[in-house]
Amino acid sequence: MNKDSSIALLAQRLRAEARLLPAGERLPSSRTLTERYRVSPVTVSRALALLAAEGVVVTRPGSGTFVAERRAAGRPADFGWQSVVLGEGQGGVEGMARLLTPPPADAIALSGGYLPLAFQPLRALAAASARAARRPEAWQVPPLAGLPELRAWFAAPVGAEPSDVLVAGGGQAALWTTLRALLRPGEPLLMESPTYHGAIIAARAAGLHPVPVPMDGRGVRPDLLAEAFARTGARAFYCQPAFHNPTGAVLAPERRARVLEAARTAGAFVIEDDFARYLAFSTPPPPLAAADPDGTVVHLASLTKPTAPSLRIAGITARGPVAERLRACQLVESYYPARPLQETALELVTSPAWPRHLRAVSAELRARRDALVRALAVHLPEVELVSLPEGGMHLWVRLPDGTDDTALADAARAHGVIVGPGRPYFPAEPPAPHLRLNYNCTPTAEDLAEGVRRLARALRSRPSGTSS
Template sequence: MFDSSSSEKILKDLRDEVKRYPIGVKLPSNRELVKRYQASAGTVSRAIAALAAEGLVDAVPGSGVFRARERAKRPGTMDCSWQEVSLNAEPGGLPATVRHDAASLLAYLQTPPPGAMDLASGYPHSSLQPEQALSSAHARAGRRPGAWTRPPVEGIAELREWFARDIGSAPSPSDVLICAGGQSALVCTLRSLAQPGAAVLVESPTYPGVLAAARAAGLRPVPVPVDADGVRVELLAKAFTSSGAGVFVCQPLFQNPTGATLAAERRAPVLEAARAAGAFVVEDDFVRRLGHGAPLLAPLVEDDQDGRVVHIHSLTKATSPNLRIAALVARGAAFERLRTAQVIDNFFVPKTLQETALELVGSPAWPRHLRSLAAELRERKELAVAALGEHLPEFEVTLVPKGGYHLWLRLPEDSPAETDVVASARRAGVLVTAGGPYFASEPSARFLRLSYAAAPSAAGVRDGVRRLAEGWRSVGAS
């Protein structure tokens, strides 16, 4: 059994001891150290590994561990200012078209400080994840024959077949490409379907990862407003015409951040607008398994008659941030282009990860988990809405969605800046997300996004809203 306090004591003793050794002198063997400290071999090995990481010892396989030579110290500061020119200058004095900006994504991935209530993260809390089922699935996957052999670049056949069935009747397994999560699929799709410098239509507001991926690919995001029924189709057709865009990225189900679902009567006009423009529709179906029990409309790809919809279908949100498995569905030449991009970027998704996903979704625990998750998310949403009405009636809940994990809150017109509200909330012990990064251009108002899935419990959601109200009052809101 690993004992962290024992390991720390051994590490401290050995660190002091090694410094008295001449360079190149061999340390006592692991067996001798185990006997000396009455510790496990694993505990001693961890201490030796820590010394090696500090540069104090060199471990030579088959020979032992030796006092290392002193390594040259790096200068305290390094002048990297030349990189500003190298990374941004282009021939002919043209402005750079590629922008690498992950600030909004890093906000999604931040680790909450101790004691803070997380109402910002896009991933469900570990208490909502099927950890035991995942561990069992991973163990079974590792024992499958050929689990450690190289998989086909498109993905293992059984998983492609499962995704095709799960999505609906339209895709065939040969249309499915397995990717390392939804964000990877988005990046691959945008880089493959649009040329640098081109416009790409996005919902407004939209998931910041779409904007970051588009700009990193040298694309120009053009916003198309969303209301409670999804993208406004009359403005979508106009945006296609005025921008010349060949790609529209949307989230028709429980859109991030608004929670809107594309209304049934808007589905055909969306596809018709894309058809008239000769454009692709990228359907990011990231949260289908986070419905709250109500019947859901089929994916937009089910209405696709000519290979116009490229569909992204991820397992990550409903399982774990570490199960980065998604399906990318495309037909015709688009599939070949996406497949090529996937091979260039990643070769393939690790087979053991694919096998783990297959074991999980084929187990009796999977439907049980989805039912439990739906019930828990519905309860949390209702508690969040009630707590906002009690503690922050001046915040407008723009829509109460029938699924997903977040609420989109409009702040009063005379509110302080979003960044001030977010900072004040953090000081009060709760993390929320500012609305500005969700817009491709100037925001229409001031917003916050509140995630009710990231808290450790339903009671934590209610407490987080109370803390948010405290932070709001402290910035002088009336």
């Protein structure tokens, strides 16, 4: 169990205990709670702080922790008026929240976007953070576009100048800033279909209209992309040319120039989400932006996925006037990413530990991919593996016709395995049922086979005749 879940569990137990005691009653000492629940003093302290913030207990220095006075019951609050004022909600956000919520302790996670704890570079991050924090300037206002050395590091794979890079607060923030800078509410945004569901949600939250462009095993179809530009008048196309989420596809070499040409002909931008560049099993393909001298491509790259969830640092590379628009947009929305995080990221990626970490992660993810493929062949031969990715964290599988992927994901959760239904990854109606299965989340590779066995039981236990 991770530390956060231990704190939440202890707080839940102490909350229940406090409800049975009269107001003013003293809770057991921290030492007693530590021994009773077999947790660390830090866990006890943070659990009590959580209850104090909720008003369940009050802490009196030198005296202990006491049950707080209970508020007198009043009439229930009426929030109905807010529904009228707020209008239509942001659909799909619940799915993103589920991805960021730790699974139940007894469940096997085959869905999620981060490395397991054992493969996060925690020691290297701790050392990098300590070195960064000792510098007094680390706590001051950074250069508004980011630390120059960090901008140079993000610029190198693209063949850009450091001045072309804006450091952002993680991949999702970089995407949000880019959408807001390039497009106005009500405009269309072309997107691969399927695509990263966080991009679909961000586009809709920005008031944009996602327009699907079909893809196959070699990436987006350039002929249909050109047709979509002509039909919609769209000014931007969002894509993931390398180790696409969710399919794992890599844009075929012969299609790269045609994608750029379609955008140039339409006078439109290409938003290249290069999220898995540092999760490749071998040398990744060059970014589309590396073949673009005219500023057609806005390139996004993040450090979060190959490191740890809270190292939320990304780079946006853009050439021409759009770069100034991006900087202005970020300045209005968030000023700049926290300088200590920027300093920590710079320390990490310029240390000898960084290439060693990437090699270890690459080897482990490849082994896990192979283990998951073997488990599917043995325990779920009725599903079809769409492609065998050479990077990234997931497989994309087609389910038997007539399967309701969302209902299957719910049934799988009941069987103790967490999977991602395919439906949210389509900007419009899905043509067939799919699942996204991650091989990066479980504590060990051995858990993958058990997860597939549980998924197989869920699939075969569904009522006959269930359809999508």
